[in-house]
Amino acid sequence: xxxxxxxxxxxxxxxxxQTSSSSEKASFKVKGVCEMCEDRxxxxxxxLKGVKYADWDILxxxxxxxxxxxxxxxxxxxxxxxxLGHSTxxxxxxxxxxNALPECCKYETNSIH
Amino acid sequence: MSNFLKCLFLLTxxxxxxxxxxxxxxxxxxxxxxxxxxxxxxxxxxxxxxxxLTDSIGYFKIKKLxxxxxxxxxxxxxxxxxIKVDKETYSEILLTESQNVLDEVIVNKKKKTIQKSYFKxxxxxxxxxxxxxxxxxxxxxxxxxxxxxxxxxxxNAITGTKQVKMxxxxxxxxxxxxxxxxxxxxxxxxxxxSFIPGTWVESMQITKGTGSVTNGxxxxxxxxxxxxxxxxxxxxxxxxxYSNNMGRNEINLHSNKIITDKLSTGLYxxxxxxxxxxxxxNDGFLDHPISEAINLFNRWQYINPSKGTVVFLxxxxxxxxxEIGENNKNKVFIREPWSGEINTKRFDSNFKFGYVNxxxxxxxxxxxxxxxxxxxxxxxxxxNYLINxxxxxxxxxxxxxxxxxxxxxxxxxxxxxxxxxxxxxxxxIDMMSSSQRIDNSIGGFFEYSYDSLDEISLVAGIRYDFHxxxxxxxxxxLHFRYQPLEKSVIRLSAGTGRKASNxxxxxxxxFATGREIFLPKNAGNFYGLAPEKAFNYGIxxxxxxxxxxxxxxxxxxYYVTDFDNQxxxxxxxxxxxxxxxxxxxxxxxxxxxxxxxxxxxNLFIKSTYKNYDVMKQYKSxxxxxxxxxxxxxxxxxxxxTSTKSNGSKWKFDLTYNWVGKQRIPKHNLSLVKxxxxxxxxxxxxxxxxxxxxxxxxxGGENMSNYKQDKPVLGGYPFGxxxxxxxxxxxxxxxxxxxxxxxxx
Numbered sequence: 001x002x003x004x005x006x007x008x009x010x011x012x013x014x015x016x017x018q019t020s021s022s023s024e025k026a027s028f029k030v031k032g033v034c035e036m037c038e039d040r041x042x043x044x045x046x047x048l049k050g051v052k053y054a055d056w057d058i059l060x061x062x063x064x065x066x067x068x069x070x071x072x073x074x075x076x077x078x079x080x081x082x083x084l085g086h087s088t089x090x091x092x093x094x095x096x097x098x099n100a101l102p103e104c105c106k107y108e109t110n111s112i113h
Numbered sequence: 114m115s116n117f118l119k120c121l122f123l124l125t126x127x128x129x130x131x132x133x134x135x136x137x138x139x140x141x142x143x144x145x146x147x148x149x150x151x152x153x154x155x156x157x158x159x160x161x162x163x164x165x166l167t168d169s170i171g172y173f174k175i176k177k178l179x180x181x182x183x184x185x186x187x188x189x190x191x192x193x194x195x196i197k198v199d200k201e202t203y204s205e206i207l208l209t210e211s212q213n214v215l216d217e218v219i220v221n222k223k224k225k226t227i228q229k230s231y232f233k234x235x236x237x238x239x240x241x242x243x244x245x246x247x248x249x250x251x252x253x254x255x256x257x258x259x260x261x262x263x264x265x266x267x268x269n270a271i272t273g274t275k276q277v278k279m280x281x282x283x284x285x286x287x288x289x290x291x292x293x294x295x296x297x298x299x300x301x302x303x304x305x306x307s308f309i310p311g312t313w314v315e316s317m318q319i320t321k322g323t324g325s326v327t328n329g330x331x332x333x334x335x336x337x338x339x340x341x342x343x344x345x346x347x348x349x350x351x352x353x354x355y356s357n358n359m360g361r362n363e364i365n366l367h368s369n370k371i372i373t374d375k376l377s378t379g380l381y382x383x384x385x386x387x388x389x390x391x392x393x394x395n396d397g398f399l400d401h402p403i404s405e406a407i408n409l410f411n412r413w414q415y416i417n418p419s420k421g422t423v424v425f426l427x428x429x430x431x432x433x434x435x436e437i438g439e440n441n442k443n444k445v446f447i448r449e450p451w452s453g454e455i456n457t458k459r460f461d462s463n464f465k466f467g468y469v470n471x472x473x474x475x476x477x478x479x480x481x482x483x484x485x486x487x488x489x490x491x492x493x494x495x496x497n498y499l500i501n502x503x504x505x506x507x508x509x510x511x512x513x514x515x516x517x518x519x520x521x522x523x524x525x526x527x528x529x530x531x532x533x534x535x536x537x538x539x540x541x542i543d544m545m546s547s548s549q550r551i552d553n554s555i556g557g558f559f560e561y562s563y564d565s566l567d568e569i570s571l572v573a574g575i576r577y578d579f580h581x582x583x584x585x586x587x588x589x590x591l592h593f594r595y596q597p598l599e600k601s602v603i604r605l606s607a608g609t610g611r612k613a614s615n616x617x618x619x620x621x622x623x624f625a626t627g628r629e630i631f632l633p634k635n636a637g638n639f640y641g642l643a644p645e646k647a648f649n650y651g652i653x654x655x656x657x658x659x660x661x662x663x664x665x666x667x668x669x670x671y672y673v674t675d676f677d678n679q680x681x682x683x684x685x686x687x688x689x690x691x692x693x694x695x696x697x698x699x700x701x702x703x704x705x706x707x708x709x710x711x712x713x714x715n716l717f718i719k720s721t722y723k724n725y726d727v728m729k730q731y732k733s734x735x736x737x738x739x740x741x742x743x744x745x746x747x748x749x750x751x752x753x754t755s756t757k758s759n760g761s762k763w764k765f766d767l768t769y770n771w772v773g774k775q776r777i778p779k780h781n782l783s784l785v786k787x788x789x790x791x792x793x794x795x796x797x798x799x800x801x802x803x804x805x806x807x808x809x810x811x812g813g814e815n816m817s818n819y820k821q822d823k824p825v826l827g828g829y830p831f832g833x834x835x836x837x838x839x840x841x842x843x844x845x846x847x848x849x850x851x852x853x854x855x856x857x
Contacts, residue, residue: 025472033170043566052517053475059150060138060205061170066473111169112150 023052024069029061029089030081033107037086040105044084048072058112063088136174137204139167139186146346151188151208159183159195225709225717226751227260229655229668231602234562234570234594235325236653236670238262240317247751247766249798249810249852250355251363251385253314253339254306258796258814259768261707261721261747262319263337266740269622270824270837270844271437272455273401274303280321280334280672280703281725281741285612285619286647288324288332291339292425293481293508294463295329299531300487300502302619304457308431310383310408312353312365315340322651322672323590323608326558326574327510329527330588333610333647334674334701343425344369344379344414348856357850359401360389376415383408392440393846396825398837400844402435402455421471428462437493437625439830451830453625455491475514475521482507493624494831496538497545500618505530515561523560523574529553537617539630541831550638552613554580570594583613583644600657607650614645614680616692623690627827627835631691643694646677666709674701684778685733688833697730701738715755721747737776740841742791744773764800769793775841782826782834789841792819807855814848 030041038056041063045054050071056063065077075090082091085101104110139154150171157164158181167173175184177198186194191208198204226244230237240260247259254275257263268276277284289297289306297305317339324332351367362385369379384407391400412427438452463483470476487502510525531552536545556578564570572592579585590608597603616632616639617623623630633641651672658665676699683691702725709719723745727738737743752765774788798812821842827835 023473046518047566052514053473054518055474059140059148059171061172066475111152112171 022068022070023066026065026067026074026077027062028078030056030063031061031087031093031107032056032058032105033110033112034058034104036102037105037107040084041081041086045077045081048077048080051077133177134174135177135184135198135202135204136172137206139171139173139188139206139208141191141208141210148207151191154186154188154208156184156186159185227719229666231596231600231655231657232570232594234564234572234592234604236321236604236606236651238319238321240319242315245311245314245317246800246810247768247798248311248796249812250311250357250361250814250850252307252311253309253317256311256314258770259749259766260319261719261723261749262321262705264723264745267840267842267844268303269625270396270821270840271398271402271453271625272435272622273404273844274307276303277306278741279319279337280649280674281701281727281738282334282674283619285614286333286610286674288328288336289339290328290336292341292463292465293328293338294483294506295331295529296339298331299504299533299615300489300500300618301459302615303621304433304455304489308406308408308433308457308459309339310365310381312351312367313341313381313383313410315342315347321653321670322606323592323610323649325572326560326576326588326590326608327508327523327525329529330556330576330578330586330609330611333612333645333649334672341410341412342367342369342379342381344377344412345371345416347379351854351856353852353854355850355852357848359387359391359845359848361385361387361401361850375417376413378411378413381410381412390440390442394820394822394824394844396823397439398451398825399437399440402437404433404435406433407431408433419471421469423465423467425463425465427464429460431457431459431461433457451494451835453491453493455489457487457489459488460486475512475518477512479510479512480508491621491624494835495541496624497536498538498617498621498624499534499536501534503532519564519566521562521564523562524558526555526557528555533615535617537624537630541627546635548617548638548640550582552580552582554578554583568596580613582638583611586611602655604653604655605651606653607648609646609648611647612645614639614642616640616642616680616682620682620690622838625837626690627831627833628684628688628690628838629833631689633693640692642680642692643678645679647674647679648677649674660710663711663713664709666707668705668707670703670705670707672703676700679729681729681731683731683733684739684838685731685736687780687836691732693732695730697735699729700727702726715753717751719749721745723747739776739778740839742773742775744791746771760802760805762802764798764802766798766800768796770795772842777839777841780826780834780836780839782828782836783839784823785841792842793817794819794843806857807853809851809853811851812849814850815843815845816847818846819843820846 032041038058041056042054045051050068053066078088078090081088082093085093085097087093140148140150143149152167152169152171154167155164156173156175158178161181165173165175182198184196184198186206188208190211192211194208226241228239245256248256257265257277264278266276268274279287285302320336322335324336347367347369349369353365355363364384366382371377387404393400408431410429415424435455439450441450465481468478483506485504489500491498506529508525508527510523512523514521533550535548539546556576558576560574562572574590576588588609593605595603653670655668676695679695679699681693681695704724706722711717725741725743727741748769750767754763756762771793773791777783777785777789795816796814798810800808800810802808819842824840824844825837
């Protein structure tokens with residue numbers, strides 16, 4: 001019985017200690033057309049230090065983010081994504097990087113597929 | 114779950130734009146249940162000519178009007194839709210396809226019915242419900258005939274029961290879960306898989322090697338998880354009828370009702386009957402039992418995306434009766450005929466609750482609890498076997514991240530309680546032996562996963578359990594994945610597993626023999642047998658490449674299970690079955706090579722070679738496991754015609770199995786001494802799909818008609834040399850079946 005109590009206490013304390021105050025949410029448009037884009041955008045973004053979570057939706061072209069505002073600001077995230085070759089509603093991707101995208105990801109000429 | 118997460122996220126996080134505009138995206142749900150955008154949809158305010166078209170991603174933006182609040186969507190082949198726009202600025206609109214226009218022909222890549230992933234850290238194969246259709250009959254224990262990772266054997270000559278093996282080890286060393294609740298264990302070990310109707314299954318996940326710590330310490334050689342149909346996603350109505358030339362008739366009925374957008378319920382009914390008296394091999398015994406079963410399941414599903422909650426509630430009742438024994442119809446006996454009955458009743462109920470924090474999608478909490486009551490009342494000639502098991506299981510699991518979603522953690526607790534009550538005869542004419550036992554355990558686990566999102570991922574888990582009979586112990590498990598190239602992946606896994614051996618219920622084929630049972634002690638929790646403990650480790654390599662633009666896939670798996678302690682079940686001496694603790698070595702080494710090739714859009718071939726080296730120290734020597742072929746070869750060919758506009762097509766499936774020689778335990782009446790011959794089996798099925806709603810199938814099993822000669826040994830069934838346990842090949846000859854599926 002003692003063990004059960006200890007476990008429960010341990011468990012609940014971890015559950016409720018997770019609320020971090022510096023976490024912020026953001027959502028903006030990132031251009032892309034395919035599942036490969038999704039992979040590139042999500043992976044490329046979540047690997048950024050300070051970004052906790054990234055989910056990009058192919059249909060709406062929306063990226064949803066949770067990030068630590070003490071470690072990174074939103075502008076940096078925008079810029080980083082545009083440097084991956086995917087234009088955001090703030091920064092356009094450099095032409096050179098865009099041209100190097102895989103064929104299926106060329107969102108200026110392809111439609112969602 | 115990930116779809117749910119996405120949908121939650123979509124609903125909760127949209128950008129707010131200026132109030133003067135209304136924007137949104139238009140899509141539809143395709144046949145695979147995926148949301149797809151619609152481009153070129155006319156969007157205009159009702160009774161006006163002000164409008165726009167959606168762009169290539171289905172997106173539109175339209176200026177709000179004062180005189181019209183109703184927005185109309187029009188697109189050829191889809192029903193018109195009107196939405197009311199008030200203060201909102203964004204919406205997602207789903208159009209539904211019109212029923213009265215001709216279906217368009219959609220060409221897409223066929224999904225494999227058995228899917229292996231390059232990205233999962235563990236060696237998990239997903240088996241879809243479509244794969245399960247390939248073995249049309251009837252329950253899960255029979256559904257692995259077309260699956261190369263799992264071997265199906267007959268467990269004896271008279272009960273018609275099939276036993277599954279993985280990595281050369283019997284099913285008790287597997288953890289079999291139903292939606293991650295341990296299910297087939299203890300009393301239900303032998304017949305449990307046959308109590309899950311195949312049509313109830315949405316998909317199965319087969320993990321090779323040590324499993325995740327989240328489901329307990331029991332999985333030694335692997336895990337099979339069965340996902341059942343969910344009321345929200347299953348068809349509103351489904352009926353399946355099956356009948357074969359050996360008198361087996363089955364019916365499955367599903368009815369699902371969506372009550373509100375948050376609540377739905379499903380009722381699943383299965384019944385089977387076989388009253389056909391059959392003795393094709395002329396051994397005087399029925400080839401299969403006369404049987405009758407009913408299985409009812411009602412489940413409720415509640416989802417609330419805005420709050421992030423999912424709830425499942427289900428309960429189930431099952432009754433199964435089998436009559437076995439000598440064919441005493443049209444035959445005069447001068448002695449009492451040998452007969453038996455196996456009657457099982459089972460009740461299951463479970464409750465599941467899941468919560469995903471809508472604003473922090475990577476945090477989630479899951480809770481589940483399950484209660485089951487299992488009662489088997491059986492006799493085999495003059496031997497009785499009664500077992501009753503009451504089980505309670507509960508677990509809570511919390512998911513979160515450290516830093517970012519590259520580092521995930523799982524943390525939780527499991528509690529399990531099992532109350533066993535067992536009565537049996539050691540020999541034919543004997544006092545009943547009885548055993549009562551309560552197993553009680555609580556364990557905590559922690560699992561960390563790292564995913565670099567490209568080459569490397571790993572899952573490291575540890576759990577600590579307090580068990581009233583097994584003691585307190587750690588269970589560590591590790592999985593590692595390295596994917597140097599897009600189409601090559603190496604996986605490593607290692608971990609320990611333990612198990613309280615329910616020796617009698619796991620080896621019920623003793624009772625249809627004259628063998629006397631020898632246990633170290635006559636009483637006590639485990640009759641003086643120590644808990645089983647094993648270490649499993651393995652490596653898997655997979656390489657994909659292209660020939661003629663078609664994908665070829667090679668997988669090589671090598672797994673080793675090393676037993677620290679095992680309960681040795683010794684059938685080596687005629688007239689005896691002895692159980693004792695392992696003294697010496699016991700291991701199972703398994704090598705599997707899979708080759709898959711897609712010849713064309715409509716032709717797919719997979720072949721497998723398996724080599725098992727399963728050795729154990731018996732009192733009589735270091736021997737290969739009996740009735741376990743060292744070599745096996747498997748080929749499955751799947752073909753279909755192209756789908757016509759009305760959804761109709763033909764599907765063909767052919768499975769060839771070659772089973773190598775097997776060591777046969779000594780018995781002076783056995784026709785086979787030493788090793789059995791190798792043999793081949795051929796199964797085939799043809800399905801005519803008439804439309805998405807209706808299909809007919811016919812098929813044959815064991816079409817080459819290979820049968821074991823004289824599977825029942827012993828002239829006098831109440832004598833000590835009577836034995837039905839030495840079975841290495843099918844009991845029946847060829848079997849043919851026909852059936853239909855109808856859904857709406």
